Amino acid sequence: MEGSAGALLALSVTADPASIFPPPGTIVSGAAAVNACNEKGAAAFAPGAENDFEILHRDADERLAYWTGVQRSLVRMRGKEEPHLRVTEIFRKEAGHWKLLHRHADQLKE
Numbered sequence: 837m838e839g840s841a842g843a844l845l846a847l848s849v850t851a852d853p854a855s856i857f858p859p860p861g862t863i864v865s866g867a868a869a870v871n872a873c874n875e876k877g878a879a880a881f882a883p884g885a886e887n888d889f890e891i892l893h894r895d896a897d898e899r900l901a902y903w904t905g906v907q908r909s910l911v912r913m914r915g916k917e918e919p920h921l922r923v924t925e926i927f928r929k930e931a932g933h934w935k936l937l938h939r940h941a942d943q944l945k946e
Contacts, residue, residue: 900926900937
């Protein structure tokens with residue numbers, strides 16, 4: 837994210853339904869609210885991130901796709917360290933392109 841949500845917003849759905857379960861344990865629902873949450877969250881990051889995704893399993897059909905796994909990130913954040921996360925993301929086709937419909941991330945207990 838490195839301070840900007842631009843790449844994430846380009847990948848995100850623009851029509852409902854949409855949701856995110858961010859690491860603090862809150863629930864955000866609706867495409868506009870999810871995208872606003874992502875923009876606000878992006879502002880906490882600074883340049884210089886490194887990310888790695890370990891995909892545990894994934895599947896897709898013509899309309900929906902998902903993956904689950906572990907996101908390991910070395911990020912620079914204002915005032916705190918970012919933990920490793922367990923992640924599930926669900927995508928759907930919107931105007932012929934895969935778009936992020938739902939993300940659930942919480943801290944991985946390693």
